[in-house]
Amino acid sequence: MSPPFKAVIACGGTGGHLFPGLAVAESLKERGHEVLLIVSEKGIDSLALKAHPEFRFEKLPSVGMPSPLSPAFVKFLRRSWESMGYCRGLYRKFRPSVVLGMGGFTSTPPLLAGRLQKLPTLIHESNAIPGRANLLAARFATRVLLGFSECMARFPGRDCAVTGTPVRRDLGARLDRGDALGRLKLDANRPTLLVMGGSQGAAGVNQALFKVVPLLSKLPFQIIHLTGEKDDRLAAANYQREGIPHYVAPFHHRMEELYSAADLVVSRAGAASLSELSHFQLPSILIPYPFAADDHQTANAKIFVKAEAAEILQENEISVDRFAALLSNILSDDKRRAAMAAAAAAIMPKDAALNVALETERAVAEHESKK
Numbered sequence: 001m002s003p004p005f006k007a008v009i010a011c012g013g014t015g016g017h018l019f020p021g022l023a024v025a026e027s028l029k030e031r032g033h034e035v036l037l038i039v040s041e042k043g044i045d046s047l048a049l050k051a052h053p054e055f056r057f058e059k060l061p062s063v064g065m066p067s068p069l070s071p072a073f074v075k076f077l078r079r080s081w082e083s084m085g086y087c088r089g090l091y092r093k094f095r096p097s098v099v100l101g102m103g104g105f106t107s108t109p110p111l112l113a114g115r116l117q118k119l120p121t122l123i124h125e126s127n128a129i130p131g132r133a134n135l136l137a138a139r140f141a142t143r144v145l146l147g148f149s150e151c152m153a154r155f156p157g158r159d160c161a162v163t164g165t166p167v168r169r170d171l172g173a174r175l176d177r178g179d180a181l182g183r184l185k186l187d188a189n190r191p192t193l194l195v196m197g198g199s200q201g202a203a204g205v206n207q208a209l210f211k212v213v214p215l216l217s218k219l220p221f222q223i224i225h226l227t228g229e230k231d232d233r234l235a236a237a238n239y240q241r242e243g244i245p246h247y248v249a250p251f252h253h254r255m256e257e258l259y260s261a262a263d264l265v266v267s268r269a270g271a272a273s274l275s276e277l278s279h280f281q282l283p284s285i286l287i288p289y290p291f292a293a294d295d296h297q298t299a300n301a302k303i304f305v306k307a308e309a310a311e312i313l314q315e316n317e318i319s320v321d322r323f324a325a326l327l328s329n330i331l332s333d334d335k336r337r338a339a340m341a342a343a344a345a346a347i348m349p350k351d352a353a354l355n356v357a358l359e360t361e362r363a364v365a366e367h368e369s370k371k
Helices: 015-030 043-049 072-094 108-116 132-140 149-154 177-183 203-216 232-242 255-261 271-279 293-306 320-331 334-347 352-369
Strands: 006-010 034-040 056-060 098-101 121-125 143-146 160-162 192-195 222-226 246-249 264-267 284-286 310-312
Touching: 006 015, 006 072, 006 108, 015 034, 015 043, 015 271, 015 352, 034 043, 034 072, 043 056, 056 072, 072 108, 098 108, 098 352, 108 121, 108 132, 121 132, 121 352, 143 149, 143 352, 149 160, 177 255, 192 203, 192 255, 203 232, 203 264, 203 320, 222 232, 222 255, 232 246, 255 271, 264 271, 264 320, 271 293, 271 334, 284 293, 284 320, 293 310, 293 334, 320 334
Parallel strands: 006 034, 006 098, 034 056, 098 121, 121 143, 143 160, 192 222, 192 264, 222 246, 264 284, 284 310
Antiparallel strands: none
């Protein structure tokens, strides 16, 4: 066990950065270290942190980097400089031994401030194609931690380690399927489709399901659909009309129940969602978000497709007939689902939060040995 130290984790802005960062913070705390979280001013960060009063956190303004030719680039530089100065003052009081950035431009000023104070700095990139913030931060990071080994080629000459993407601790382990379905008032004898579009919902995924449902009404299955804020009533009305048993909600705060109840998942292909599908050993049909930066969700999805853990459909190319046939074939084939589930489980490294914590300890130990 490493001697106790203080760590800064910059992880705000989106759930895909925040929740893995919280998972690492929990692992470091369990191992005797003190953690300070640096998050954004967005509401999602404050809401999630209400459930974690054990962690101190500080807020920084989150500003995406515009084109260098845009007038907004000057504002970006000014706010980044102000944030970096704030972090340096914070570090003089907190005296961290290491800074970890989980991606996004909220993490760049804390990382640069750490390097200016000659601290070891690490970044974590969860996607198969790195974001602009991490490509920039990698230039002054001590080590680059990766969710997918396929991303390593994007960081030539850098010290890289594949850790996987940490999964939220509150998800825990798989529940008994029958118990999970009972909580949702669904039938344990029917195959269950889970449809989700990420923390903000996904209108494109919802619309695809609404179109395909009439072709599936004779299939003896049931559906769990997380629609986001706008489409829950429309979804429930559609399933009611077609006679399909269902549980529909805008959001669900105990995702382990839904993952444990599901036999097949239709999802976007964000790295955090894919890590959870691997953690719960679930086969999937992936519909990448078409406007993701550098189309990184398609790159993520292709890793699962190559491993035969998933099928992929591009949103702008979805054929209702093909989608219906795919859903029907997988839901009706227990052996295929079992093979896809085993493949999903094997894709991502286990205990990713612990892996990142161990790499953080390693960086501190190497830094101390050089003094």
